[in-house]
Each structure stands twice: as C-alpha cells, then as structure tokens.
Amino acid sequence: MLLGFINPAPRFSLITSSTRSIKSFLPHKLVQFFKQCTRSHSHHPSLLVEEEHIISLLHKHPTRNRYIQIHSQLITSGFHRRRPLDETQLIIWNTLIRVYSQAPFPEEAINLYKLIFHEITPSSVSYDSFTFSFLFKACANVQNPIIGSQIHAHIVKFGFEIHVYVQTALVNMYLMCECLNEGIKVFDEMPVRNHVTWNVVITGLTRMGDINLARHIFDDMPGKTIVSWTGIIDGYVRLNRHTEALSLFRQMTLVEGIMPTEITVLTFLTSVWKTGSFDLLQSLHAYSVRTGFISSDIRVTNSFIDTYVKCGSIDYGFELFQEVPRKQKNLITWTTIISGLAMHGKAKEAVNHFQEMENEGLKPNRVTFLSVLNACSHGGLIEQGREFFEKMVNVYQIIPDIKHYGCMIDMFGRVGMLEEAEKMAMEIPTDIINVIIWRTLLGACSYHGNAEMSERAMKKIFELERDYSGDYVLLSNTFSGAGRFDDAETIRNIMDGRNVLKVPGLSLSFTN
DNA sequence: CCGGTAAGTG
Numbered sequence: 001m002l003l004g005f006i007n008p009a010p011r012f013s014l015i016t017s018s019t020r021s022i023k024s025f026l027p028h029k030l031v032q033f034f035k036q037c038t039r040s041h042s043h044h045p046s047l048l049v050e051e052e053h054i055i056s057l058l059h060k061h062p063t064r065n066r067y068i069q070i071h072s073q074l075i076t077s078g079f080h081r082r083r084p085l086d087e088t089q090l091i092i093w094n095t096l097i098r099v100y101s102q103a104p105f106p107e108e109a110i111n112l113y114k115l116i117f118h119e120i121t122p123s124s125v126s127y128d129s130f131t132f133s134f135l136f137k138a139c140a141n142v143q144n145p146i147i148g149s150q151i152h153a154h155i156v157k158f159g160f161e162i163h164v165y166v167q168t169a170l171v172n173m174y175l176m177c178e179c180l181n182e183g184i185k186v187f188d189e190m191p192v193r194n195h196v197t198w199n200v201v202i203t204g205l206t207r208m209g210d211i212n213l214a215r216h217i218f219d220d221m222p223g224k225t226i227v228s229w230t231g232i233i234d235g236y237v238r239l240n241r242h243t244e245a246l247s248l249f250r251q252m253t254l255v256e257g258i259m260p261t262e263i264t265v266l267t268f269l270t271s272v273w274k275t276g277s278f279d280l281l282q283s284l285h286a287y288s289v290r291t292g293f294i295s296s297d298i299r300v301t302n303s304f305i306d307t308y309v310k311c312g313s314i315d316y317g318f319e320l321f322q323e324v325p326r327k328q329k330n331l332i333t334w335t336t337i338i339s340g341l342a343m344h345g346k347a348k349e350a351v352n353h354f355q356e357m358e359n360e361g362l363k364p365n366r367v368t369f370l371s372v373l374n375a376c377s378h379g380g381l382i383e384q385g386r387e388f389f390e391k392m393v394n395v396y397q398i399i400p401d402i403k404h405y406g407c408m409i410d411m412f413g414r415v416g417m418l419e420e421a422e423k424m425a426m427e428i429p430t431d432i433i434n435v436i437i438w439r440t441l442l443g444a445c446s447y448h449g450n451a452e453m454s455e456r457a458m459k460k461i462f463e464l465e466r467d468y469s470g471d472y473v474l475l476s477n478t479f480s481g482a483g484r485f486d487d488a489e490t491i492r493n494i495m496d497g498r499n500v501l502k503v504p505g506l507s508l509s510f511t512n
Numbered sequence: 513c514c515g516g517t518a519a520g521t522g
Contacts, residue, residue, distance in 0.1 A: 088513095090514090091513075094514050094515085095513095097514095098514065098515075128514090128515095129516095130514050130515050131514095131515095133514095133515050134514085134515075134516090137515095137516075164516085165515060165516050166515095166516080167516090168516050168517080169516045169517095170516095171516095172517070194516095195517085196516055196517050197516085197517085199517045199518070200516075200517050200518095201517095202517090202518090203517065203518055204517090206518095225517090225518095226518085227517055227518050228517090228518085229518090230518045230519085231517080234518070234519075237520090238520095261518085262519090263518055263519055264518080264519095266519055266520080266521070267518080267520085269520095269521090270520065297521095299519085299521045300521075301521080302521035303520085303521045303522095305521085305522095306520095306521065306522070330521090332521050332522050333521080333522085335521090335522040336522050337522095338522085339522060365522090367522050371522070
C-alpha cells in the first residue's frame, strides 16, 4: 500500500478545531472564497477566479502560519475531495507541498501528498513534475530515504522517471540521505543532465566527505558554474584542506574568470584565516564592497569582521564594525565584535559594547554572554563578570551551560579567588559537569599553590576521567610546590602503577 | 501565477 507506514491520520484536526479564530486572520477575499466554496457543490465559474486569488495569496503571504490557515480552510471546505483535480487545484496543492517541504515540518508535505493524491488513479489528472520535485525535497529534509525510494517507485510508475528536474531532485534526495550508491546510480543512468544535476552530485558528495569522488566529477563536469566551484571549494574547507581551497579559488578567479558570490565568500573566508592570507582577505573585502555584498548581506560583513579579528587585526575588524549602519547590526555583529575585543585583551571595550548593544534594544543570547564573560575573565573584571552572569540567569533567563561556568571558574581562578571558583564548580549540575571544569580549577590551584583544594579537584577528576596523565603531573607539582614531597611521590607512583603516559603540551585553558 | 543546486556570520 502506498506509503502505508506513514501516519495516515490527517494531522489537521487540531487546526480545524479552532476554525473560527483562524478565519479572523484570513484576508477578506479569502473568507469570501471559502463561503462560496462551502455553499456550492458544483463548479461555479466564480470559483476559478477565487482559486487564482488563492494562488496570489500564497505568494503574497509567505508565512508558515498563513499556509497552515489556508490549508485548514481547504480541508474544512472539502476542497481536497473535489475531483477531478484540475490544473489550478494542482498548483495550489503543489504550492502547499513546496512550502511544507522546507523546514521545520517537511513530513507534512508527504502527509499532504498521501491525503490528496493517494486515491487518484494515474489516468486522471493528478501529479506533475513539480509535485515530485517538492516531495523529494521533503524526503531529503526529513532524511528519510525509505519514503524517498517509495516515491522513486511512484515516478517510475507514473512516467516521470526521465524528467530532468524530477531526477535531479531524486539524486539530491539520495545524496542528502547519504545513500551514495542509489544517488550515483540514478545519476549514471540519467539520459539528460544539466548543470544543476552535476552541482547536486558535487555538493552532495562533499557533504558526505567524499572529496575525491566529488573532485573527479567536478573535473569531468562540462560548463562548471559558480555553484560547482563553491561546492568543491567548500568540500576542501570542510576537510581543513585550506591550501587546496586557496588554489582552487585562484584557479576559478584568475584562470576561469568566474567571480565569487556571497556564498563563496562566506565559505572561503575560513580558509583565508586558517592560512593567514591577509592580502587575499583585503582584496576579497574590496571586492565585496564593490559588488555590494558587504552592504546587502550582514552575514558577509559579520564574517569579514570576524576574519579580520582572527587574522590578528582587531583594528580593521573594528573599523568595519563601525561602518555598519546601526540598524543593520544584528546580534551576531555585536557578538562578533565583543568576542573579538575580548580575544585582543580589550576587556573594558568589550563590556562597553555589550552595554551599547543592550541600549540598541538587542537581546543577548548565550553566545553573547559567553563572549562578554570571556572578556571579564581575561581582563580581570571580576565584579562585572559576576554581574553579567547573574543578569544572564535572572534577567534573560538563560540557563548557563558548561562553558559559562568554565569561564567564571577561570575568571575567579586566575586572580586567586579559589573559594569562589570551587563554590561555582560545586553548583554545576551533574549532568553537564565535565573534567575540563575541574582541570581549570586544578590549574588555578596549582598556580596559586592551594594543595588542599587541588586534592579535592583531583578527586573529582579521578571520578570523571581516570587516565588523564596531565592532572597527575599537575597535582604532583602542586604537592611539590607546597612542600609535600611525600604526596608528590605518591602521585608519581600512582602514575607509574597505572602506566599513565605523560603527554606533553596539553593545554589546560578553556577551549571547549 | 509552482519547480530542482552552493552556507561555520558569533
């Protein structure tokens, strides 16, 4: 049976049960349409006009709620039972399927497909290539290749298997569901391909980490587009193969004369900073100003600010930050600069920018708080750090995660406020506590020579992770530093007894 | 009056 294992119950009863309140949201003309629709059981000429109106509404009001409202009205008015389907109705259903196929509930598209189409015999007007393209998108988004392969069977049955758009969507679906063999098989057997088909394969393979096959197909591809180049460059970036990403980028721009888009820039900036290519950063920046990427896409601007900071130039980053008009700065813009200032030791300025951001009416989230707490920690701004932490919890009702705690403990620990640090560590819920916390405290104890607390921290570390050798060494050193050579000796013996290898160069700093 | 592809901005 067709899609038999999908929950067969129409899921819209919840929505239609509050039909009255939904109606009040609907545009006047749409309400009119539904009145006519429910009154007439036959096809009234004016209905067609109104159906076209629905289509225009589907375009004008692209919010998800709007679609759900329209959907529930269609169901309550019996629209889905009208047979045979004509082209206008099909467009309406396809539009709904397209909208549902995107996040956050793509399975709704499949439910709708089942509800509307499953009783229709192939001889009547029913599906078209659009329907199946959207459905494959939905399967890709729910990561369900089982349903996908069932619908694959449907396109064979209903004669869409050699439609380029449908097949491309099918290949994409298989690759996005990590069904490599199925995806490649369909691709190999396609009688007609276009550039999108190739791009789907290249990006699908890079997403799966198969850069060699992706590169092979990329090299074979006729008429590479910017999407192809971006896809393959992204593949290398994901695998941290930045030199190769750089060389492909150069080849693309210098040899092929293909210019990057916003997406290429966003992807590629990672490689720019990992390779420290400051010249390239500056020319990309100039290019992005010239093309308008910087002024039109805040994500690009944010990424440039961040890249400048990570390449060591807080000055350029800050300059760019200031060039962004107030109204365009979003939470990430602010978080980026706060974190950048913190990284460059400008704690006071980071704190000031946090406050400025609040004055702008933006609501900080956990990342913003982490950045500002980090600034306080590095800058020794204990009281402000404490205030921020409390504000986060009490005013913004953000539950601290392990990184926030770690930051606070680091902050207290650095200046020798070990009791405060330990107290905070003890308050961390057991389900999120990790060994890094106690190591941070242990590092602080070691630095400030508190042997008793070291013991307690060690005990916690023993509980959480018995074989981490660095802790033994630190504890041993701490005991030695405190004159407790016997204890230090004991620790060394424990280490020997456990065959613990001392791994040099492990940082105790808070990184994760 | 509907289609298929690229994304680490903190």
